[in-house]
């Protein structure tokens with residue numbers, strides 16, 4: 455986590471390389487910001503900026519115009535704060551007992567999701583003799599963090615319940631926004647509308663990336679996109695035609711190109727048998743780099759593919775810790791050579807396509823990408 459600068463001279467030693475297109479990140483933020491206006495567009499940068507490095511993510515997004523960031527952990531907030539001295543940073547996981555002073559020291563605003571957290575924040579405000587800013591999280595149907603609707607109503611009915619707290623945001627989170635037709639979306643939107651009336655004059659926030667695609671009624675005052683900024687598909691129907699620009703490319707070095715006679719198995723477990731006399735390129739990345747083992751291939755179940763010389767090369771056999779075998783038999787163009795690069799994630803195949811082969815989602819793939827890559831950042835100039 456957090457390997458944000460690699461010695462450029464070390465690229466030649468690297469097995470695999472991540473290229474992070476910061477201009478694409480900025481363009482993705484602007485696309486959503488334009489679409490949701492007049493609502494403000496914030497950014498979720500948890501999970502080390504969805505794997506790209508939180509410092510780079512926050513710096514670039516701030517240059518693009520983003521003023522409000524959401525992290526999961528206080529530690530992420532502290533790292534984000536170093537990159538943006540004046541932005542608003544909300545800590546979605548809220549107030550862990552006893553850490554209020556740490557949040558204040560770094561100007562981090564907790565998202566309070568329980569009566570216990572609210573009581574602790576009020577108590578700290580009382581001790582310090584000044585109001586302390588916070589967001590209030592309402593659970594409108596996800597059953598994860600946040601006050602239940604009835605608790606929120608009770609809270610709003612008690613005149614002093616939020617005394618000492620400067621409530622700057624009322625928020626909720628959608629459970630099924632990636633499926634636009636899911637009935638829970640409308641139920642959560644209606645519940646959030648009711649709750650907001652209980653807290654008049656306070657900004658509201660409901661939409662993640664997918665929520666911003668569900669229409670203006672979901673956008674309220676502030677939206678919190680994450681995955682779409684990093685090029686991932688927000689809606690399930692975007693898996694094929696995603697409007698966002700690809701941000702992360704993963705290339706791995708070809709270590710060998712070898713012959714595998716028909717009928718011989720490739721890799722651990724001899725899980726996939728060469729159906730014909732084959733040419734196989736062995737590339738230097740694997741599950742230790744967060745390329746999911748489940749994306750591998752077997753006789754029973756075909757896996758993901760990479761691109762070699764711009765041509766599709768399916769994985770043959772299991773993904774190892776450090777190595778993947780790509781079937782390059784008969785691909786067009788020049789014969790692949792030791793030292794060439796193969797693309798495993800990028801514009802093609804997309805992070806979502808590879809994730810689907812691994813029976814997971816683009817979010818998990820991005821946030822799994824490990825620390826062994828040579829990381830190369832394509833700059834954004836505002």
Ligand SMILES: *Cc1c(COP(=O)(O)O)cnc(C)c1O
Nearest residue numbers: 498627662663664678679680681
């Ligand atoms: C992660 C998260 C987001 C961003 O979600 P995406 O689906 O990545 O856009 C927004 N709000 C909350 C509360 C989150 O946990």
